[in-house]
Amino acid sequence: MATITELRTLARARLKEAQILFLAKRYDAATYLGGYAVELALKARICKTLGWTNFPETNKEFLRLTCEIAEKSQKSKRFRKLYDITPNDFCGVYEKYFQNPRFLKVHELETLLKFSGIAKKVKVHYHNEWTSVSNEWRSENRYRKVGTETKQTAQEMLGAVKKLLTIL
Template sequence: MPTRNELKELAKLRLEEAETLFNAGLYDGTVYICGYVIEFALKARICKLLDTNEYPSSGKLKSAYAVHDFEQLLLLSGLQKKISLAHADLHTNWSIIIPWSPEMRYQPKGTISKNKAEEILDAVRDKPNGVYRWIMKYW
């Protein structure tokens, strides 16, 4: 399983990949990869909260931690109350990314418009109220 530092690096790398895909006009891939930016960032935060180096997604804990659902990961990360107290722009950005699912990989080409991909990418990377930028404060 990935370590906390590997999850941080993967989140950063996935954001770079999402930006590259967007610039290449590959909007479906942009949105799909953006989801993993948030997932990896939340999982890095969970490692910090649990004071463990590796993310606990195997063995007896697999059913609790091997998830992709942002709401569940937010709860596991201990950030649910903090996000409720955060800036309104962060709430807006969170609501934009919440519909993400790894099942998006099965969507046909052209499902996501340029405008929608840009909205989601901005919700992830916006400074200071992008979801990824916000999670970084706590990981």
């Protein structure tokens, strides 16, 4: 399992690699790695928020930690508030996320942001940066045609990634 420190180190490394690719005019690859930098930073933030020392990798690890999340969410008003879960809609959230032990092993930035504990802060104070990254990046971008990204789009996205990494 990757530790919080390892995830943050990887996030910074992916950003640095993305910047190098940008300078080499490899805009598709630069934006692709930039998105992964945000994903890694979000996973580190999730670990911090949930009190995990490592991000789980195996089904067994995910299942154990998912059970912990479900238990906390039923007992803690603070936890429900943190994730915008009310007692009335808890069942729907539980069904959508917690019944799948690997629900956080995704490349969906919106899902990861929801469980980071700072979704409101990001969407209010870093709205433009978040929108730039979340609208542009998908793990499926690896299948995009070469030359899809422009210099301007890549530059904007990498600037947004750099700012987001400071708070994630």
